Amino acid sequence: MGDVRMTQLSPTSTGMLSNLNTLLSRYAESMMWLARYMERIENLARLIEVTEAFVRGPDGRTVWETIVQINSDEGRFQALHPAATEQDYIQFYITDLANPSSIKGMANAVRENARSARPLISTEMWMHLNVFTRWVLDLDPSDIRRTGLSALCNRIKQDCQTHTGVTEGTLYRDQAWLFYLLDRHLERSDQITRLIDTRYHTLLPCEEEVGSEIDTTQWASVLRSAAAYHAFRRLQPVTTTPANVVGFLLKNEGFPRSLALNLRQTDAVLAALSAHYNLRRQNYAIQERLSELRATLEDQTAEDIIIRGLHEYMYWIQEQIEAIQNEAAAAYWPPIEKLHVPECYMEQ
Amino acid sequence: MKSNVLHSQAQEAGIFSAYHRPEFFCELMNRGEDLPEALRQVQERLAHFDIKELRHRTANAETQLYRLGITFTVYSDREAIDRVLPFDVIPRVLTAEEWAFIERGVQQRVKAINMFLWDIYHDRKILQDGLIPADLVLKNANYCQAMVGVDVPGGVYVHINGTDLIRDRSGRFLVLEDNARTPSGVSYVIENRHMMLRLMPDLASGMPLRSVEDYGLRLHRALCDVAPKGVENPQVVLLSPGIYNSAYFEHVFLAREMGVPLVEGRDLLVENHHVYMRTVAGLRPVHSIYRRIDDAFLDPLAFNPESLLGVPGLVEAYRRGNVTIANALGTGVADDKAVYAYMPRIIRYYLDEEPILGSVETHICAEPEGLAFTLANLEKLVVKPVGESGGYGLLIGPHATESELEDFRQRLLDNPSNYISQPVIDLSVAPTLCDAGVEARHVDLRPFALTGKSTWVLPGGLSRVALRKGSLVVNSSQGGGSKDTWVMSV
Incomplete structure (x- = not known):
C-alpha cells in the first residue's frame, strides 16, 4: 500500500524538520x-x-x-x-x-x-x-x-x-495525514469485527457446522458487505466454509478491510509518528496494546477463534480499539489540567 | 486620432450599446476627460463580449464560489445559510497614477493613526494641545484602559488597516471611513482575481496587472516584524472565533496563505504570562497573534467574563510584552466615526503634512452646532451611528420617507453623541452586469495596508458594488457584491 511507504519517508526528505510538532x-x-x-x-x-x-x-x-x-x-x-x-x-x-x-x-x-x-x-x-x-x-x-x-x-x-x-x-504527508490514517485503519478494524460478529450468529447459531459447507448466498452477502466477495473468490475458489470466510476477513494480509492488514497499518502509522515526529512517549501505551492485539490474532487460526468463542474475541477487539482511541485522546489532546510547559520553554 | 475613433466605436458596440452615460463619475466609461490608454484597452476588449456570454460566465462563477466554499454565513433563527458574495465579471480598473496616489495617501493615514494611538495611550499631547476634545477620546467606548502606558513593538497598533475610499463627481478620492480594528474582505480581493483569471482569461491575458498574490507572505512578515524582542523564529497564529463565525472562510484563507495554524481560544493557554498552543507534542510557545476576535471577547479575565472565545490571561501576557496582538487593543478609537472628523487635523499635527486623501465633510452631533445643522438639513444628509459597522442603522436623508426622518430626528435628540452626519456623496459608478443588461452601479474601494517595520499597501483592494439600482450601500450584508480590482502597472 502506498500509505505505508509514504509514512516511512524521513522528515528530512519531506522538509518538515524546522517545523516539527506544531x-x-x-x-x-x-x-x-x-x-x-x-x-x-x-x-x-x-x-x-x-x-x-x-x-x-x-x-x-x-x-x-x-x-x-x-x-x-x-x-x-x-x-x-x-x-x-x-x-x-x-x-x-x-x-x-x-x-x-x-x-x-x-x-x-x-x-x-x-x-x-x-x-x-x-x-x-x-x-x-x-x-x-x-x-x-x-x-x-x-x-x-x-x-x-x-x-x-x-x-x-x-x-x-x-x-x-x-x-x-x-x-x-505530515502529522495530519498520519492522524487521518490512524483512525481510518482503526475504524476499518472495528467495522470488520462488528460485521463478523453480527452476521456469524444469525447465520450459524450452532458450532458443529464451522467447517462444513453452508448456504453460499448468505455467506457471500457477508463478504459483499465488506467488499470482499471477489477477492475471496480468487483465493478460495472451491469451498465457502464459515471458517474460511471469517479467516479471510480477520487474517488475510492483502484484503484492504481485513483486521490483520488494518492493525498492521495502524502500527506503521504509530511507528512513523514516533520516529519522525518525536512522539514516542505519547505513543508508548498505544503501541504496547496494539502489539498484544496483533499477537493474539497471529497466534490463532480462524477455527481456534471460532471454537474459543468468536463473539467474545470480537468484543474484546472492539474494547481494545476503543481503549486505543481513548489513549490517543489522553496522549494528544489531554485535559487542560494535565498540560505542563516543557522546561525548554520556561525561560523565554 | 486613431485611438479616439476606436474609442467611440467600442463604446457603441456590444455590451455597452445600451449603457446609460451616467451623470456620475464612471470608473470605466466617463472620466470627464480622454480615457487613459490602459482603460481604453479594457473597454475595447469588453465590448466584444455579448451579454449571454457574460451571464453564462457569471453563473459559472457562482457555482464555483459555492463549491469552493468561498462563502459567508448568514444566521437566521433556525439555520445557517452559506451565501456567496455576488461576483461581477466586469473588473474595476485603476491606472498606475491613481494607484500611486492612493498608496501614498493610505500610507500617510496609517502612519498618522499609529502615532495618534501611541499618543493617546501615553502622553496625550494632542489632547493637551486641545486639537481634539479629550472626552471624545478618553470617554470613547473603544478607549482601552489596559493599553495605557503599554509600549507596543515598533509603535505599531494598526498592523492591518482597511481604508474605505469613495470618489465624488469629479473623481476625487475621499476617505469614507477607516477600519483599524479587524478589517475584513481581503480574501475576496485575492479570490476575485483567481476567479477573474479562470473565467475571463480572454479579457485578462496580456494586461499589465499588478499581482495580489503575496498578501499572505507580507502579512506573515509584518507579524514577525512585531514579535516580542529576542524571539528568533516567532510562532505566528491566527485567532478565530471558530467555524460558526460568518467570516470563517477568510480566517482559513489567511491562515493558509501565511502557513500558520488557525487557532481558537481553546487551543491557547497562558501560563506564567506566556502564551502557548496545545499541540499533539504538548504546549508550544506563541509569539504573534493575528486575532479576528473583537477586543471585548479576547480575554474573559480582562473584559467580558462570559466570553468563551477568548484566552484567560492573554491581555496581561500582552501587556508584559511576551506576545504581540495584531491589531493592538483599543484601536477602535482611531476608526470612530466622530474621531474621523478630526483626521485631517491629526495628520497635520503628527506629520506636519497636508492630508493626501480628502475627507467627507462631517458634522458631529455631540457638538451643539453639529446637531443643529444636522437637524435642520436632515433630508439632505447621511446620518450614521458612530459605533456601528456593516451599513447598519444609518439614514440616507434623500431616500428616506417622512416618517423615517421623523423617527431619526427623535433618535438624534435622545442620544446626539451617538451620531455624525455627512452630505450625500455621489459615489462613482462602474459598469456592472445586471438583470437588464450592463448598467451603472455605485462602487467603493477598500485598500488594505500592512504595517510591520514599514507600511505596504496591497495593489488594488476590495471594490464593493451596490447591486440595487441607485443604492449607495455597498455592504455585503445589505445586498452588495464585489468586483476584481485591477491596478495597471503602466
Missing part, C-alpha cells in the same frame, strides 16, 4: 474524526445496499435488523419504532438527522470536522466534502424513493471513495 491537538482530533466518519458512511451505504439485495430471512424477507445490531442501536431504534417497517429502517439510517449514526448525521459530523480542519486539508478535499455533505444534508425520503435505494447507496459509496482518492492524491 500540529494543533484540535486538528489531530478533527482529522481522526473525519477519517472515521467517512469510513462509517461508506460502510453503512454498502451495508444497506447489500442488505436490501441479499440479506434474507427464512421467509425470504429482507432482514434489516442486522444493521441495527451492527451499530448497537437496538435500544434507541426500538424506542422510536416499536413496529418498524422497511421505511423506518431506511429513514433511521439515511435521512434521520437526529440519529448520529445515520448517513445524514454522520455527514453533518464530517462537515463540521472538515470545516475545522479546512486550514489543513487540500482545497480539492474541501471542495468535494463541501459539495458531498451539502447534498447528503439536503436528502429527504422522497429522494430515496425517486432515485432508488441501491442507486443512492452507490452514489454515496462512490463519493466516499472519491474522497479517499482525492485525499490520497492531494493531502500533504
Whole structure:
C-alpha cells in the first residue's frame, strides 16, 4: 500500500524538520474524526445496499435488523419504532438527522470536522466534502424513493471513495495525514469485527457446522458487505466454509478491510509518528496494546477463534480499539489540567 | 486620432450599446476627460463580449464560489445559510497614477493613526494641545484602559488597516471611513482575481496587472516584524472565533496563505504570562497573534467574563510584552466615526503634512452646532451611528420617507453623541452586469495596508458594488457584491 511507504519517508526528505510538532491537538482530533466518519458512511451505504439485495430471512424477507445490531442501536431504534417497517429502517439510517449514526448525521459530523480542519486539508478535499455533505444534508425520503435505494447507496459509496482518492492524491504527508490514517485503519478494524460478529450468529447459531459447507448466498452477502466477495473468490475458489470466510476477513494480509492488514497499518502509522515526529512517549501505551492485539490474532487460526468463542474475541477487539482511541485522546489532546510547559520553554 | 475613433466605436458596440452615460463619475466609461490608454484597452476588449456570454460566465462563477466554499454565513433563527458574495465579471480598473496616489495617501493615514494611538495611550499631547476634545477620546467606548502606558513593538497598533475610499463627481478620492480594528474582505480581493483569471482569461491575458498574490507572505512578515524582542523564529497564529463565525472562510484563507495554524481560544493557554498552543507534542510557545476576535471577547479575565472565545490571561501576557496582538487593543478609537472628523487635523499635527486623501465633510452631533445643522438639513444628509459597522442603522436623508426622518430626528435628540452626519456623496459608478443588461452601479474601494517595520499597501483592494439600482450601500450584508480590482502597472 502506498500509505505505508509514504509514512516511512524521513522528515528530512519531506522538509518538515524546522517545523516539527506544531500540529494543533484540535486538528489531530478533527482529522481522526473525519477519517472515521467517512469510513462509517461508506460502510453503512454498502451495508444497506447489500442488505436490501441479499440479506434474507427464512421467509425470504429482507432482514434489516442486522444493521441495527451492527451499530448497537437496538435500544434507541426500538424506542422510536416499536413496529418498524422497511421505511423506518431506511429513514433511521439515511435521512434521520437526529440519529448520529445515520448517513445524514454522520455527514453533518464530517462537515463540521472538515470545516475545522479546512486550514489543513487540500482545497480539492474541501471542495468535494463541501459539495458531498451539502447534498447528503439536503436528502429527504422522497429522494430515496425517486432515485432508488441501491442507486443512492452507490452514489454515496462512490463519493466516499472519491474522497479517499482525492485525499490520497492531494493531502500533504505530515502529522495530519498520519492522524487521518490512524483512525481510518482503526475504524476499518472495528467495522470488520462488528460485521463478523453480527452476521456469524444469525447465520450459524450452532458450532458443529464451522467447517462444513453452508448456504453460499448468505455467506457471500457477508463478504459483499465488506467488499470482499471477489477477492475471496480468487483465493478460495472451491469451498465457502464459515471458517474460511471469517479467516479471510480477520487474517488475510492483502484484503484492504481485513483486521490483520488494518492493525498492521495502524502500527506503521504509530511507528512513523514516533520516529519522525518525536512522539514516542505519547505513543508508548498505544503501541504496547496494539502489539498484544496483533499477537493474539497471529497466534490463532480462524477455527481456534471460532471454537474459543468468536463473539467474545470480537468484543474484546472492539474494547481494545476503543481503549486505543481513548489513549490517543489522553496522549494528544489531554485535559487542560494535565498540560505542563516543557522546561525548554520556561525561560523565554 | 486613431485611438479616439476606436474609442467611440467600442463604446457603441456590444455590451455597452445600451449603457446609460451616467451623470456620475464612471470608473470605466466617463472620466470627464480622454480615457487613459490602459482603460481604453479594457473597454475595447469588453465590448466584444455579448451579454449571454457574460451571464453564462457569471453563473459559472457562482457555482464555483459555492463549491469552493468561498462563502459567508448568514444566521437566521433556525439555520445557517452559506451565501456567496455576488461576483461581477466586469473588473474595476485603476491606472498606475491613481494607484500611486492612493498608496501614498493610505500610507500617510496609517502612519498618522499609529502615532495618534501611541499618543493617546501615553502622553496625550494632542489632547493637551486641545486639537481634539479629550472626552471624545478618553470617554470613547473603544478607549482601552489596559493599553495605557503599554509600549507596543515598533509603535505599531494598526498592523492591518482597511481604508474605505469613495470618489465624488469629479473623481476625487475621499476617505469614507477607516477600519483599524479587524478589517475584513481581503480574501475576496485575492479570490476575485483567481476567479477573474479562470473565467475571463480572454479579457485578462496580456494586461499589465499588478499581482495580489503575496498578501499572505507580507502579512506573515509584518507579524514577525512585531514579535516580542529576542524571539528568533516567532510562532505566528491566527485567532478565530471558530467555524460558526460568518467570516470563517477568510480566517482559513489567511491562515493558509501565511502557513500558520488557525487557532481558537481553546487551543491557547497562558501560563506564567506566556502564551502557548496545545499541540499533539504538548504546549508550544506563541509569539504573534493575528486575532479576528473583537477586543471585548479576547480575554474573559480582562473584559467580558462570559466570553468563551477568548484566552484567560492573554491581555496581561500582552501587556508584559511576551506576545504581540495584531491589531493592538483599543484601536477602535482611531476608526470612530466622530474621531474621523478630526483626521485631517491629526495628520497635520503628527506629520506636519497636508492630508493626501480628502475627507467627507462631517458634522458631529455631540457638538451643539453639529446637531443643529444636522437637524435642520436632515433630508439632505447621511446620518450614521458612530459605533456601528456593516451599513447598519444609518439614514440616507434623500431616500428616506417622512416618517423615517421623523423617527431619526427623535433618535438624534435622545442620544446626539451617538451620531455624525455627512452630505450625500455621489459615489462613482462602474459598469456592472445586471438583470437588464450592463448598467451603472455605485462602487467603493477598500485598500488594505500592512504595517510591520514599514507600511505596504496591497495593489488594488476590495471594490464593493451596490447591486440595487441607485443604492449607495455597498455592504455585503445589505445586498452588495464585489468586483476584481485591477491596478495597471503602466
